Amino acid sequence: MISKRVEKISPSGIREFFDLVLGMPEVISLGVGEPDFVSPWRIREKAITALEEGMTSYTSNQGLFVLRRDISTHLKKKYSLEYSPEDEILITAGVSEGFDLAIRAIVEPKDKVIVVSPYYVAYPALVEVCSGEVLYLITKEEDSFKIDPKHLNKLLDQNPKAIIFNYPSNPTGVTYTPKELKEIWLLISKKDTIVISDEIYDELTYEGKHHPFASLDQKAKDRTIFLNGFSKGYAMTGFRVGYVCANARIIAAMNKIHSFSALCTPIISQIAAVEALRAQRELMQMKNEYKRRRDFIVKELNRIGLHTVIPKGAFYCFPSLKKFKIKAMDFAKKLLYDQKVAVVPGTAFGKEYDSYVRISYANSLDNLKTAIARMEELLNQIC
């Protein structure tokens, strides 16, 4: 009954593990990639008012013009990045839909697509749905989980249709400086490869500024599909609203699919997103709190022997278990069953990462303190 393409896809490693967590309410979960804040009140209030006023219709397929216009203004102000609200921005049901549309719009069967690893779980799965062939670009702890230009160059020799990466990264929190991005672009620009850059955590950059890939130069902008959204920075996961910026041909192709599959993003979510762009003070408050937690958890993980590359953004860290010679799944299960703390085994983000776990610090400082104490107890037993 089911197509071979879909049968082949393995379920999300995160889901698989979290099926175990279900029904264990006493567990401190550092597993889910979701803000622990509710959406700021002014955003919720706008959505409530819009509903009261009877805003319950479809919008244009591309999304409300006012939202596209405000996104365009926001990107120009923040990054000096210019996208026309007329035909270079598409509003989607989260970055998830934006990514799906991007892949479906450009990938032909057997096309090669580079996925930088450790990766966000959706990337290889959706490339495979389109019968594309995934080329994994493995990054290593000794390179701070950053792309090794030599390795990238080797994979580019296979003339891939696209390369997909995400920064600040889920699951490592790693991000790139303009110099590093330029070095990557110099190599990609020699080919026809399209860049799909998922920058959903851009607002959660703790050191220095975020630099969108598309802001490198005009050629990079023309070749980049820039994905972003409101789920993480603005704590709006349930609203399901994201956006894609790209050249008009790509946006038109993506919108063609979107108009038949989703039709449009829910109007209430779009109205809420317009308000979100004005909620910069609330955004800063949440960001400062994540930073406080990051500083705490990184220091503590290193203290208890779980070496952690300092995450510069997002709300994850990716500590190493190598010192304890235990596999990620065994560690995660022991931590869950013996200590009631949930983390995600690194293998959910690439099979090479069986000596790592992903820890989300989108949780209260009190819970993080308890979780660290329980991890330390488990590690003392393992030693």
Ligand SMILES: Cc1ncc(COP(=O)(O)O)c(C=O)c1O
């Ligand atoms: C890197 C990355 N991209 C996309 C998504 C999905 O985001 P959205 O809620 O906008 O669909 C996530 C969610 O965890 C993510 O971590």
